[in-house]
Amino acid sequence: MTTATVRRPRKNHLLSLVAITMSAVVFLVPFAFIVLTALKDRQDASRLEFSWPRNVQFVQNLVDVVQARDYMLIIAFINSTILTVCSVTLMVILAAMVAFVLQRRRSRWTPLINFLVLSGLIVPPAVVPTIWVLQGIGLFRTMTGLIFVEVAFGLAFSILLFRAFIATIPRELDEAAIIDGAGPVRLFFRVIFPLLRSVAITVIVVQSVAVFNDFTNPLYFLPGSDNATVQLTLYNFQSQYGTQYNLLFMNILLITIPPLIMFLFFNRRIVAGMTAGAVKG
Amino acid sequence: MTALDVRQEHGGRTSVAAARPRRVRSPYSYWFYLPAAVVYGALFLAPTFASFYFSLTRWTIFEHEFIGLDNFVQFFQEPALIKGFVNTLIYAVVTSGLKIVLGLLLAVLLTSQIVARGYLRSVVFFPVLVSTIGVGLTFTVLMHPDEGLINKSLALVGIDGPAWLTDPSYALLSVALVDVWKGVGLATLIYIAGIVSIPGEYFEAARVDGAGRLAVFRAIVLPLARPATVTVIILSLIGGLRSFDLVWAMTRGGPGFTSDVIASVIYKQYQAGFYGLSTAGNVVLFLVVTAIVIPLYGFLNRKEVDQ
Numbered sequence: 058m059t060t061a062t063v064r065r066p067r068k069n070h071l072l073s074l075v076a077i078t079m080s081a082v083v084f085l086v087p088f089a090f091i092v093l094t095a096l097k098d099r100q101d102a103s104r105l106e107f108s109w110p111r112n113v114q115f116v117q118n119l120v121d122v123v124q125a126r127d128y129m130l131i132i133a134f135i136n137s138t139i140l141t142v143c144s145v146t147l148m149v150i151l152a153a154m155v156a157f158v159l160q161r162r163r164s165r166w167t168p169l170i171n172f173l174v175l176s177g178l179i180v181p182p183a184v185v186p187t188i189w190v191l192q193g194i195g196l197f198r199t200m201t202g203l204i205f206v207e208v209a210f211g212l213a214f215s216i217l218l219f220r221a222f223i224a225t226i227p228r229e230l231d232e233a234a235i236i237d238g239a240g241p242v243r244l245f246f247r248v249i250f251p252l253l254r255s256v257a258i259t260v261i262v263v264q265s266v267a268v269f270n271d272f273t274n275p276l277y278f279l280p281g282s283d284n285a286t287v288q289l290t291l292y293n294f295q296s297q298y299g300t301q302y303n304l305l306f307m308n309i310l311l312i313t314i315p316p317l318i319m320f321l322f323f324n325r326r327i328v329a330g331m332t333a334g335a336v337k338g
Numbered sequence: 339m340t341a342l343d344v345r346q347e348h349g350g351r352t353s354v355a356a357a358r359p360r361r362v363r364s365p366y367s368y369w370f371y372l373p374a375a376v377v378y379g380a381l382f383l384a385p386t387f388a389s390f391y392f393s394l395t396r397w398t399i400f401e402h403e404f405i406g407l408d409n410f411v412q413f414f415q416e417p418a419l420i421k422g423f424v425n426t427l428i429y430a431v432v433t434s435g436l437k438i439v440l441g442l443l444l445a446v447l448l449t450s451q452i453v454a455r456g457y458l459r460s461v462v463f464f465p466v467l468v469s470t471i472g473v474g475l476t477f478t479v480l481m482h483p484d485e486g487l488i489n490k491s492l493a494l495v496g497i498d499g500p501a502w503l504t505d506p507s508y509a510l511l512s513v514a515l516v517d518v519w520k521g522v523g524l525a526t527l528i529y530i531a532g533i534v535s536i537p538g539e540y541f542e543a544a545r546v547d548g549a550g551r552l553a554v555f556r557a558i559v560l561p562l563a564r565p566a567t568v569t570v571i572i573l574s575l576i577g578g579l580r581s582f583d584l585v586w587a588m589t590r591g592g593p594g595f596t597s598d599v600i601a602s603v604i605y606k607q608y609q610a611g612f613y614g615l616s617t618a619g620n621v622v623l624f625l626v627v628t629a630i631v632i633p634l635y636g637f638l639n640r641k642e643v644d645q
Contacts, residue, residue: 073453083519084461087476090487094479105485151374162366170371177382179631181580183389183620184604185613189399190385209381212374231365241367270469272583277608291471292587302479309472316467324460327467331524332531 091313094306102303118307129282130308133290139200140275140286141268144207148215149260151208153253156219157245161231177213184277191278203279207268215260218333222256223249259330262323266316287312386624393621397614409618419619422591422598426626429514429585429599430578436518437574438567441525446559448526449533459530463523470520474587477516478503503589506596513588513597517581525570532566533559568638572631579627600626 086107094102095118097110123130159170187206188197196202226249234248272288279286291308320327393409395402413419448459465473480487481502489499502512536558544554582601585591591598591606598606600623607616 068451068453070453072447072450076447076452076458077454080458080461084465086487087473087480090480091472091476105479105482105487106490107487147377151377154370155374158366158368158370162364162368166368173378173383177378179576179627180382180386181601181620181623181627182382183385183617183624185397185399185608185617185620186385186388186392187381189388189392190380192399194380205377206381209377212378216374235365239365241363241365241370244365245370266467270467272469272471272587276605288469288471291469291475305475309469309476313468313472316469317464320460320464320467328463328527328531331466332528 091306091309094302095310097303099301099303102301102306105302114303118303119311122304122307122311125304126282129285130287130290130311132283133285133287136200136284137269137286137288140204140207141265144204144211144268145261145264147204147208148211148264149257152212152215152260153219153250153257154245155212156216156223157249159216160220160223161228174213174216177210178217182210188277198279198281198284200279200284203275206274206278207271210274211264211267215264218256218260218330219253221333222253226252255326258323259326262319262326263330266319266327269315389617389620389624392614393618395614397617398611399613402614405614409615410622412615413618413622418595418598419603421595422600422603422619423622423626425510425597426579426581426599426601426623429510429517429581430575430630432511432514433517433521433578433581434571434574436514437522437525438570440518440522441529441570442563442567444522444526445529445533445563446555449530459526462526465520466523466527468520470583471587473516473520474584477519478588481512504593506593509589509593509597513585516588517578517584520584521574521577525574528569528573529563529566532563536562568635571638572635575631575634576627579623579630 090107093107093110094105096113096115098112098114098117101111155170159167159174191197191202191206196205230248230252231244234244239248270288271286272292275284275286275289291305291312392402394404394406396405396408397403414423444462448455448462452458481489483489483499483501483504486502488502492499500508503509540558540562541554544558549557580601581599582605585597585599585602586605589597591602600619604616604619604623607613607619
């Protein structure tokens with residue numbers, strides 16, 4: 058350890074200073090702008106200046122945003138929570154099941170399934186035909202329908218993460234369980250699934266952020282202001298308020314909090330999930 | 339699969355099962371595929387296949403009339419739609435190009451010996467997790483031609499900034515720049531993972547040989563971070579070609595249709611009730627994505643030993 062620290066080259070302080078300044082200008086100023094504008098009164102905010110608020114009115118803006126359009130933001134937060142929790146739960150269970158059999162049982166179907174999983178990552182979903190299918194099974198404009206759509210679109214990525222992890226679990230474990238008389242269901246849910254905890258957390262965090270931030274799918278498959286998810290409220294607010302920038306930015310601030318919390322608590326898990334393909338290719 | 343196959347497979351793997359073949363069924367049941375297959379098949383595969391047929395029709399969800407390739411002819415005749423097609427390619431190339439270059443440079447910077455590395459990594463990555471619509475609306479304000487922070491700051495140093503989003507020749511590129519701002523953190527992260535996985539001996543050896551920073555970068559980092567480059571290119575191309583949220587939040591394809599991309603054309607035609615034309619747009623997008631990504635993926639992975 059000591060030799061390592063001795064050998065390590067000196068920190069480059071000039072470069073650090075430049076990097077920190079640049080990062081502040083490029084990445085922090087936009088966030089600071091969001092916060093400052095969210096604290097301003099209406100007139101002050103409409104000037105679009107990057108300045109300290111003339112009078113800070115945090116509570117007032119917060120109440121206004123929450124109350125706007127019959128507490129739409131509250132309803133939207135409830136909708137988004139239901140959507141995120143249900144779809145991510147289903148995604149995790151279904152993807153883990155597929156990944157388990159896909160990794161363990163090689164057969165002539167394996168290449169086809171691998172191909173289908175990869176296409177799920179690449180192929181852009183066909184919008185109107187999906188609406189047509191949803192209408193056919195009576196799920197268009199329903200939360201249930203949107204949940205299943207999110208599951209269908211998120212499965213491929215989840216399966217890949219789970220499969221890579223399951224490959225590291227020794228088969229001997231399965232065999233021991235089978236000798237003890239475990240059937241396929243017991244083997245998976247009692248023996249394997251609990252071992253997937255760490256990768257499951259990664260999948261949950263990454264997919265939760267993705268579903269929570271999803272704008273396109275709710276726009277297409279769950280239209281209507283009663284059904285709005287948080288991303289859509291942002292949009293409704295913008296057109297409704299026109300120039301009420303303080304409220305718009307308060308809204309942006311509020312919907313940025315859940316991803317921020319995820320980031321603070323699960324930074325490593327998110328990084329692990331998003332860089333899964335980087336080393337192996 | 340027949341029972342015989344299963345028994346062979348099973349017997350080949352475990353000697354215990356071979357000695358007492360009382361359990362014929364594989365412990366890895368195909369039933370496990372079923373729930374996922376139903377959801378994926380109904381809501382992803384079926385619509386994808388159906389899109390090829392419905393793109394050839396005049397369609398109102400309830401009834402459709404077969405009109406051959408008319409939708410595609412229209413798609414490549416109307417200037418607005420052609421513009422969307424060309425813009426999609428420009429947008430994808432510009433965003434992925436910038437993400438590769440900036441991502442790699444940032445990753446080299448953030449793996450070198452500098453102060454506050456953790457802070458810098460977090461700050462660069464955080465925008466990836468923020469709502470695209472939120473970012474889009476924020477930058478729409480920052481890019482306001484007269485009062486926006488960007489042009490006001492440029493004015494301070496004597497530069498007359500362009501009307502980022504309202505000038506037809508800049509609108510698409512402005513959106514692309516914001517896309518890079520939001521997405522470069524992911525590219526950086528992938529490159530960091532790639533660079534960190536390079537064995538330290540290479541760098542040691544290079545130092546012993548007296549290689550400079552540039553030589554190390556060109557001879558070690560660049561070739562050995564290749565899997566990361568492949569991932570970044572593929573991911574950002576797929577994302578760039580499909581991009582909708584940001585364009586919609588910032589310009590809605592305007593001014594006019596100068597910043598339309600295929601995905602926003604699909605939405606506009608859907609809103610206007612031209613479901614057949616909208617679906618044709620989807621098929622075009624499908625063809626563009628597969629025609630670019632799959633050959634590229636094959637080409638980039640050709641030199642890889644494994645997979």
